[in-house]
Amino acid sequence: MYAKLWIFILSLFLSFFAKSQEILNAKVSDSIKQKDSIATISEVIIQSSRRDLKLNDGNIVMSVSGNKDFKTSTNILEVLRKTPGVTIDSENGIFMGGRINPAIFINGKPVLMSNQELQSYLRSLSPEMVESIEVNANPSSKYDAEFKGIIDIKLKKNTNLGWKGNYIGNTSINKFNYKENSLNLSYNTEKIGYTLQLGYNNGISTYRYNALQRLANTNVMRTQTYQKDDAEIYAIQMGVDYKLNDKNRFGVNVRGNFRDSERIRLGSLYTVNKDETQLVFNTESKNPTNYFQDNYGVTTDYSFQHKNFKLSFLGNYLSVENKQKDDFLNNDMPTSQLLSYWKSDLLNKISIYTGQVDVSQKIGGATFEAGAKFSDTKTNNMIRYDTLAVDKQFIFDPTRSNQFSYKERIFAGYLAYSRKFNKLQINAGLRFENTQSISNAVTIDSVVARNYLKWLPSFSASYAFNKSNELSFSYSRKITRPVFSQLNPFRFYYSPLNYWIGNPYLQPSFTNQIKATYRYKNWVTAFTVGKETDVMVRYPIYNPETNVLEFLGTNLPYRNFATLEMSFPIKIAKWWNVNSQIVGYYNHEFRPYLDEIFALKIYNYEIRLNQVFSLPKGYTVNVFTNYESKTGNSLYIIKLRYTVDISVQKAWFDNKLNTKISFNNIFDSYDQRMEFRHKQIMDTRFTHWWDTQRLIFSLSYNFGSSKYQTKDIQKTEEENRAR
Incomplete structure (x- = not known):
């Protein structure tokens, strides 16, 4: 095998x-x-001129501030694209190992947000504000079981008294513009630190979808969709960090994030007969949307440390409210006749409370750790559809309207042990998580209640032969609960004939994973192998009579996976550095589908080259190339794609002003092209295109008398699932 x-x-x-x-x-x-x-x-010289990379218990730790490989990066999201073990997709989603959506930590504590809020936050951090990034691809049992991967961003620290300010502005230009603005202010006294961050982003992003489908009746249907999203985002966060004395510290942070978006989605269905000589139908759809999201959060944390004993508490409250109103109009193109018209009105409310206590005690050469956590989540979703009747009046549509509520409580705890024997470091842990949940699809009278307890062990060992050679090994067992959107049995439309529906009966999945890592100087090789059971996926169901394509959720029995990653620097000249990454993937999923079993073995690879040219007068030029081979799964083939970015950086006025110009995806070659494998079931191919070809102007300016680093808000893993 x-x-x-x-x-x-x-x-x-x-x-x-x-x-x-x-x-x-x-x-x-x-x-x-x-x-x-x-x-x-x-x-x-096939080595780096300075030590920008090291291992910490088998985890890659990459220096950021002062690292010439990241000087031209406009923000930390751009830095992550060039970080070994991390992948950023076309929609700026963050992944590890090609499949894991990692938790984001700041200074060792979770900062978990919805995808949109997280992307905005990471774009507000410049590389100069970050000391290092640690990539943990196999977290131990002391971390939440949802954390199959962790990216820990260490901010630069300074305890100078006084105030400091930083402004970051980015402007992205293609057919439309998108602007991002972030202002960070901090004031530090001997005992109290105050922070304030303000953000305002606005602009337009676009997306295109094209599909070619040969229908069951031999007709040929072409689908085209164009989406334009005009959004405004306001963000504010304020914090107080109070050092009571040398042993006690207390902090409070409050935040708000507000999004107002107007989206228009235009589509067409153009259908002809088999030899494409006769028009069958040609329809046009319009889907204008108004979307609002309001987030409010409060975080409190306390820590006590005396000699070899440490105690910490972290508490969170989060409130999220989503409102969305849609109109769906479908017309016959040749006659302009209105074929159908319906409206939807969505209201979604989520509230989350969490509390976590951790203690650690060093005894001799060993460290003992223990912790407990409680989380309580409530979400209520209501969506109403109204359809235009023959009398030109809108009437309530009970077949698509629904009310869905979900409540979840998690009680968790862990014990961990670590000890160092000369060059050998040993870590072991055991975690338990008891989940109690109840989902209620009120309209269809479907209630699903669950109560289960799971034990999740972990183990790791690392050995440092010398400063240049390290070897590590780790094992962990993880649980992945379905996010709220996966459970919600609402109908969410992509087009009049294409939508997806959540499944309240989804089971959590479990992953057993082993990872081995070896470092020689700045050369790192990592091999990961594992098995995931009850894998949560979406699958298509095509109705040949109505031509409707539904995407539904289900659990697959299992899949086996493996990843081999190699990263190495090559210094060609004093002014020319190349960092290379080669990643190979293996995936074998056991997929029952339409009374058949599909179990293909998929092999694919990625190659990244990050070239940095240090030119006279302080200019730095960067050329970043990413190539992804053909891949897919048991149902779909995903075609190869690549991207090339070029950027230039220059600092002014003793590095207080930093300017950067980037041209991303210069060949507009990073669209995603997919094809259904099994033509006897469904003969379709389609392309997703995002406006990633952008010219970006960026500047950051530092002012003030202190370098006290802003302390960022801490959130919980449940907040990441509130999307």
Whole structure:
């Protein structure tokens, strides 16, 4: 079963070794033949000039501030695109290992938000504000079981007294503009630190969807969708960090995030007969949407530390309210006749309370840790559909309207032990999580109640042979609960003939994973293998009579996966650095679908090259290339794609002003093209296109007398599921 995977791994290694030898031979040849030529590259050193990368218990830790590889990056989201082990997709979603949506930590504590809010927050952080990024691909049992991966962003710290300010502004330009503004202010006394962050983003983003489908009656249907989203986002957060004395510290943070969006989605269905000589129908759809989201949050944290004992508490409250109103109009294009018209009115409210206590005690060379956490989540969703009747009056549509409520309580605790024996570090932990949930689809009178307790162990060991060589091994068992949108049995439309529905009967999935990591200087190789059971996926159901395509949720029995990652720097010259990443993936999912079993083995790979040119007069040029091979799953083929970005950076006025210009996706080549594998079931292919080809102007300006670092709000893993 794994023979092909090992052949693939070996071929990657041999091809890289051959390329390294070729480069080294070229260096020797050039230095002999052209020793006196100042225009010739005179040295190739396959190592980094400074220690920008290290391991911490097997986790990659990448320096950010002062790292020339990230000087041209406009924000931390751009930095993550170039970080080993991390992938950023076309919609700026963050993934690890190609499949894991990680938790984001700030200074060791979770900062978990909805995708949109998280992206805005990460774009408000410049690389100069961040000390390092740690990528933990196999978190231990002391972390929430939902955390299959963690990205810990360490902010730069300074305890200077006084005040400090920072402004960051970005303008993205393509067909439309999008502007981002962030103002950070802080004031630090000997005992109290005050922080204030204000954000305002506004602009337009676009999306296109095209599909070609050969219908069951042999007709050919082409679908085109164009979406324009005009959004305004306001954000505010305020914090007080109070140092009572050397042992006690207390902090309070409050925040608000408000989004107002007007979206228009235009679509068409153009259908002809088999040989495409006769028009069958041609319809046009319009879907204007008004969307509002209001977020309010409060975080309190307290810590006590005395000698080798430490106690900490973290409490959170979150309130989210979503409102959305849609109109769906469908017309016959040749005659302009109105075929159908319906409206929807959505109200969604979520409230979350959490409390967490952690204690640790060092005894001799060992550290003992324990913790307990309680979370309480309530969500209520109401959606109403009204359809235009023949008498030109809107009437209530009970077949699509629904009310759905979901309540969840989680009681969790853990014990952890760690000890260092000379060069060997051992960590072990055991976590339990008791989940009590009840979902109620009021309109269809469907109630699902669950109460289950799960034990989740972890173990890791690392050995440092010397400063240049480290080897680590880790094992963990994780649980993934369905997010609220996956459980919600509402009908969410992409087009009049295309929508998805949540499934309140989804079960949580469980993952057992083993990871091994080896570092030689700045060369890092990591191999991960695991198995996930009760995998949560969406699958299509096509109705050949109505041509309606539904996407439904279900649990697959299992899937096996493996990942091999290699990252290594190559210093070609003093002014030319190249950081390379090669990632190979293996996925084998067991998928029952329409009374058949599909179990394909999928192999694919990614290659990234990040080239940095340090030019005279302080200019830095960066060329970033990302290539993704053909991939997919048991049902779909995903075609290869690539992107090339170029950016220039220059600092002014003793580094107080930093300016950057970037041209991302310069060949407009990062659209996603997919094709259904099994033509006897459904013959369709489609393309998703996002406006990632952008010219970006960025500047940041630092002012004030202090370098006291803003303390950011802390949120919980339940908040990440409130989307």
